[in-house]
Amino acid sequence: MVDTTPPDGETLREIAARHNRAYDTLRAQWSRHPDWPAPIGKRGRSYVYDPAAVDAAIAAHFTRGTAAFEPGRLYTAREISELTGISAATIRSDVSRNRWPAPDDTSQMANRWTGTTITTALTGRRHDPRTAGSA
Structure with a gap:
């Protein structure tokens, strides 16, 4: 059979x-x-x-590792890139398209975001493994 x-x-x-x-x-x-x-x-x-x-x-x-960001520390786009694999150019582009939050600090030459802001932004991203099912 x-x-x-x-x-x-x-x-x-x-x-x-x-x-x-x-x-x-x-x-x-x-x-x-x-x-x-x-x-x-x-x-x-x-x-x-x-x-x-x-x-x-x-x-x-196909997934990026989860980076741990210190909540109060300020990170540049380059530092975020090194920790997440998202290019600094993508971060800057996404800021201009309102797909990434505005910088928390603009007083230096490079824009900077707090760890809390970055963690929140990553949680909402499609490529974040924390929101992509069981991966």
Whole structure:
């Protein structure tokens, strides 16, 4: 007798939803990475993947580590970049587009943000692992 039970696992759309990412990002970029796990079967026309293997690949290659910022300390965009992997240019660009908070201190040559402000800004970012499901 042929087993017709679909394999346990998740489709790329389900993985994208669980990790709060666009399906096209997973389909066109992440799933083409050499370390992306092989499918464990199919559900309808979609491949399914082992969630634990997917989570391991995402943690290893597609998420930034969580940096600990001292709440009252002031950080420059360059220091934030070194601790988070978000480029200083991206931070400056996001400030001008109101996607990153205004600096807490502008009295020096470089704008600076407190650790509390940075932590709040990172929590709201799409790429932050603390808000991206189980990764």
